[in-house]
Every structure is written in structure tokens, then in C-alpha cells.
Amino acid sequence: MKKVIVLLIVTISLFSCGSGDQSVSEIIENRNLEEIRAKKTEITLQQNQIEAQLKSLDSAIAILGNEEKFPLVNTLTAKKEVFNHYLELQGDVSTKQNVLIYPEMAGTLQKVYVKEGDRVSKGQLLATIDDGGMSSQLSQLKSQATLAKTTFERQERLWKQNIGSEIQYLQAKTNYESSENMVSQAQSQLGKSSIRAPFSGIIDNVIKDQGTVVAPGQGSEVFRLVNLSDMFIEVEVPETYLGSVVKGKEALVYFPVLGDSITTKIRETGNFINPSNRSFEVEIPVPNKEGKIKPNLTAKVNINDYTSENAILIPTSIISENAEGEQYVFVAEEPNSENEAIVKRIIITTGKTQGAKIEVLSGLEDGNLIIKEGARSVKDGQKVKIKK
Numbered sequence: 001m002k003k004v005i006v007l008l009i010v011t012i013s014l015f016s017c018g019s020g021d022q023s024v025s026e027i028i029e030n031r032n033l034e035e036i037r038a039k040k041t042e043i044t045l046q047q048n049q050i051e052a053q054l055k056s057l058d059s060a061i062a063i064l065g066n067e068e069k070f071p072l073v074n075t076l077t078a079k080k081e082v083f084n085h086y087l088e089l090q091g092d093v094s095t096k097q098n099v100l101i102y103p104e105m106a107g108t109l110q111k112v113y114v115k116e117g118d119r120v121s122k123g124q125l126l127a128t129i130d131d132g133g134m135s136s137q138l139s140q141l142k143s144q145a146t147l148a149k150t151t152f153e154r155q156e157r158l159w160k161q162n163i164g165s166e167i168q169y170l171q172a173k174t175n176y177e178s179s180e181n182m183v184s185q186a187q188s189q190l191g192k193s194s195i196r197a198p199f200s201g202i203i204d205n206v207i208k209d210q211g212t213v214v215a216p217g218q219g220s221e222v223f224r225l226v227n228l229s230d231m232f233i234e235v236e237v238p239e240t241y242l243g244s245v246v247k248g249k250e251a252l253v254y255f256p257v258l259g260d261s262i263t264t265k266i267r268e269t270g271n272f273i274n275p276s277n278r279s280f281e282v283e284i285p286v287p288n289k290e291g292k293i294k295p296n297l298t299a300k301v302n303i304n305d306y307t308s309e310n311a312i313l314i315p316t317s318i319i320s321e322n323a324e325g326e327q328y329v330f331v332a333e334e335p336n337s338e339n340e341a342i343v344k345r346i347i348i349t350t351g352k353t354q355g356a357k358i359e360v361l362s363g364l365e366d367g368n369l370i371i372k373e374g375a376r377s378v379k380d381g382q383k384v385k386i387k388k
């Protein structure tokens with residue numbers, strides 16, 4: 001076809017450069033009959049040649065006009081891959097070791113040994129309260145207890161030798177035991193003047209200053225102690241996922257404020273369905289080695305509730321639906337060397353969606369060429385050309 005067009009162009013060019021030096025009007029003005037006849041013969045020959053060229057052009061136009069133009073499409077190849085579906089939820093970071101420490105006795109806050117940000121260990125002395133002379137009373141009680149012990153031991157030796165009365169022995173024993181109990185009670189009471197850490201953690205806030213009068217009860221908090229090593233997130237999961245969201249399932253946790261994410265696993269699942277929202281609680285541990293994660297920090301949680309080892313995933317945008325509610329896609333079958341193929345409509349069934357992709361449960365096979373771009377403009381049985 002290209003050769004025909006080139007030949008026509010060359011022929012037209014030759015005729016456009018014809019040898020006629022005189023115009024028709026000039027030849028007629030010369031009134032030379034032979035010249036007029038010769039010019040007519042020349043023009044007639046040119047007319048015949050032009051008509052032949054027009055016929056060739058018409059033939060080329062007809063051929064090109066009848067040539068079939070196939071729609072251009074893009075395809076993707078169906079292939080089996082691992083598909084992990086995640087349930088998206090939201091929760092806040094918590095810790096079971098985030099407490100306000102209150103005094104156990106009334107008095108003046110005599111000494112504060114820690115400041116905000118200090119790391120403390122379990123049992124460490126944080127502050128002391130003026131005991132109001134209780135330590136002196138304890139010393140007296142210890143002295144009395146020592147005397148009572150000595151008296152009892154002597155009376156016991158005499159009793160074993162059958163010397164003295166039984167009532168004397170019992171009175172000495174009672175006095176000794178009573179003295180010991182009084183010492184223990186005084187020691188316990190005096191111990192309340194010392195404020196100690198109930199667990200290891202970080203002093204988040206020193207609420208009362210040294211010299212402040214404190215007392216047990218609401219409003220007398222002295223410290224806030226937080227342990228950032230045992231963090232967790234509690235999320236509420238709809239009851240429909242009761243069989244798929246279980247202990248040990250993988251969870252991806254993303255912290256929008258930090259721009260950071262971690263991978264962890266479900267630690268515990270609740271055994272109670274909340275009747276108000278038909279959900280159960282799931283506890284997810286949050287490793288916090290660097291200490292960046294804080295209590296009440298918002299987190300997005302993705303829990304793996306479904307996994308398929310051989311799934312076919314396709315974009316949801318290429319799926320259509322017929323009047324019966326069936327979903328279908330178009331595939332390109334039997335592509336030739338020119339990438340020309342026949343369109344076939346295939347009914348599919350789909351499963352779970354993740355992002356912009358959906359799992360195809362049936363209808364497609366590994367290796368199918370699924371029409372992606374142009375899927376909305378093709379028909380079943382139509383011939384198309386696949387873009388390279």
C-alpha cells in the first residue's frame with residue numbers, strides 16, 4: 001500500500017512539471033491550427049492520465065477505509081500470590097502501671113528524694129512524711145518488748161523447774177506477745193511515713209512539693225508513676241470476627257503522631273460480648289524499647305483476620321455487574337503475533353477487599369490476560385489489540 005501511494009505522488013509531481021510552455025489562450029491567439037490540435041492532444045493525454053491516477057487514489061482510499069481498526073487495551077496477568085486481609089480498627093495506648101501515689105498517713109512532706117523524669121525501681125524510697133514522734137514511741141515499745149521478753153524467758157525457765165505458779169508464767173508470756181504485737185503495729189504505722197515506688201517506672205510528675213501538708217484521700221496525690229515498658233492497646237472487635245481474630249494473630253500498629261509503626265501479635269481476647277455494640281475486647285502488646293510511645297497515644301490497628309496462600313487479586317475498578325447482579329471481567333484470549341486477541345466475558349465471584357484490590361474466588365485462572373484499561377468500552381467476542 002505504501003508503494004502505491006509513493007508511485008502516485010511521483011506521477012503527480014511529473015505532470016505538475018509538464019512541458020507546456022504556452023498557455024491555451026496564447027496558442028488560440030496565434031490562430032495556428034496545427035498548434036491548437038497538438039495542444040488539444042497533449043491536454044487530452046494529460047486528462048486520461050489524471051483520470052487513471054484518480055482511479056488509483058480511489059482504490060487506495062477504499063482499501064484503507066475498509067481496513068479494520070481494533071480497540072487498544074491494556075492487560076494485566078492474573079497470578080497467584082499470598083493475600084493477607086487486615087481488619088482496620090482504632091484504639092489508644094494504655095498501661096496497667098500508670099498510677100497516682102497517695103500518702104498513707106497525714107503529716108508534713110518532710111523530704112522528696114526524686115524529681116520528674118527519674119527512673120525508679122520497685123520499693124525505692126520516694127519521699128518521707130514527718131511521723132510526729134512515732135519513731136520515738138517505737139523505740140520505747142522496743143525497750144518494753146525487750147524487757148517483756150527477758151521476763152518471759154526467766155519465768156519460762158522457772159516454770160520448767162516447777163518453780164512459781166502457772167499464772168505467773170502465762171502473764172509473762174502474754175505481756176511478751178502483746179509487746180511484740182505493739183512493736184509490729186508501730187513499725188507498720190511508721191512505715192506509712194515513707195512513700196515508696198509500688199513498681200519500677202518513671203516519675204512522670206511530682207505533684208506535691210517538700211513542706212506541703214498531706215493526708216490520705218482524694219486530692220493529696222504526691223507522685224504520678226508510669227511504667228512505659230508494659231504498654232498495650234485495647235480495641236473493640238465486632239463479634240462477626242470472633243472466629244478469625246484470636247490470640248497470636250498478627251497486628252500492625254501505626255502511630256500517626258509519631259509517623260511510626262510496629263508489628264506485634266494479639267496477647268489476649270475477651271470472653272465477653274458487649275451487648276450494647278456486639279463487640280469483644282482484644283489486647284495487643286506494644287513494645288516500647290525507645291520510650292517514644294506514651295499512654296493515651298492514638299493508634300491505628302490492622303489485625304490479620306484472613307490469609308490465602310494462592311489468591312488472585314485484581315483492581316476493584318475493572319469489575320462490572322450485569323442485570324442479574326453477577327460480577328464479571330473481560331479477558332483477552334488467544335493473542336497472536338500482532339498482539340491481537342478476542343475478548344471474552346467471564347463471570348467471577350469475589351471475596352475480601354484490601355485497599356484498591358479484591359480477591360477473586362472463582363472464574364479466573366493463573367495466567368489469564370485481564371483487560372484493565374479499556375475494559376468499559378469492549379464487548380464479548382470483540383477483537384482488540386493489546387498495547388505493548
